[in-house]
Amino acid sequence: MATKRPARRPVGVRPRTPGRPAAASPELRPRLLDAALACYVRDGIAATSLRAIAREAGVTPALLHYYFGDATQLRQAVVDERVLPAIASFRSTLPLDGEVAALVAAFVGGVGALVERYPWLPALWVREVLCEGGALRDVVLTRVAPQIPQALAAKFAQAQREGTLNPDLDPRLLVVSMMGLTLFPAASAPIWRSLFHASDIGADSLRAHTIALLDRGLGVG
Amino acid sequence: MATKRPARRPVGVRPRTPGRPAAASPELRPRLLDAALACYVRDGIAATSLRAIAREAGVTPALLHYYFGDATQLRQAVVDERVLPAIASFRSTLPLDGEVAALVAAFVGGVGALVERYPWLPALWVREVLCEGGALRDVVLTRVAPQIPQALAAKFAQAQREGTLNPDLDPRLLVVSMMGLTLFPAASAPIWRSLFHASDIGADSLRAHTIALLDRGLGVG
DNA sequence: CATCTAATTAAACGAAGAATTAAATTATGC
């Protein structure tokens, strides 16, 4: 006869007894969204189970099902209410009708501000957009990409026609280069910080370095 | 009584009858390594099961176990015999004792040649080194990083002291910038190629663009 | 030709973990 183990619970986690909680447990739903986001960022969306999110939030899987329905709907809620708003806040800061230098500076500064406010964004971006099979690739390509990169590339092409941008550059690749100079350093910060013992490099130094590199690189000089 | 399903096999795949194969099935082992690598690149190392590799190679899981032992040893073999050699081939092309401009050009060209020869490398790098929890992060940080990035940063710092490199740049961040300008475009190529309908941009155009950007960006002028 | 060995599949095993559901439990609001 099999000895029925008493379903050992992870130490230190107390999921509470059943029943409705006493008085206003304030705002549970946003906390659940945050827990899901944290799991997505740490482990990847595909590798995150409902149980893992429940564990992260100190709650049972059944409760997640009660709030969001199935796993797909929960994922959708996180994307709609956490990820897309973050990206939208970035788009609105780009001055697409000014000089190229101002646009570039705003882009670099905007990415810096973005990762300061949403530190989880670069890692999520890398895993879920950049990686093949990433769960956000489709959403980003259809709802973000047509607005930001296309507009930037058009602006750069126009600047080249007007002679205010180095003609040896490719306007489309320049968009890629700018992302590589901002998103990549943000996503790899944990690596290079420890590799170079560079805890002295903050957001300001990074921005100054990037703009110094781009300012000269783009000039027609 | 449960109806015992006849273990339906994926259509089109014929795993052969048992028994030793007729005559030289030439070099099975490297083919198994390639299959494993393909799975790692497509799905990620953590998400790749022995069974998936076996399916990819048209072989049974038991055979993988026969050749490599357990899953960990197979992964180790792929890293040692496929991934690390690719990276080592890159390191040996960097002229660390010449001018900065030549070093930068060699870096950009070297990454270009590397991804032409090992097209799977950027995607693998992004998922397994850049992503938190990536399976290769440790190996790269201990066996690759101390040699390449440290040497580059030292070289840049020296050039700044000699007045041949823009003093507004940070020598350590410049290493990060160069990786962002090469590795990131390579890894995201499938995305921007389709996004910009840029099938006309080949390896040469990319290299020319990147060097044009860096050449001016680094100058003291 | 007989036998030993090497390479391969088949099949089964046991463990783990998944999503979802049904039922029990408790507090709140009317």
Next chain:
DNA sequence: GCATAATTTAATTCTTCGTTTAATTAGATG
């Protein structure tokens, strides 16, 4: 007090995993 909302418990049903044992066949050795 009674209906309802919020929560856990426990069960159900699947899938998948890595590994092992046994069977099978071809080559190698004598």
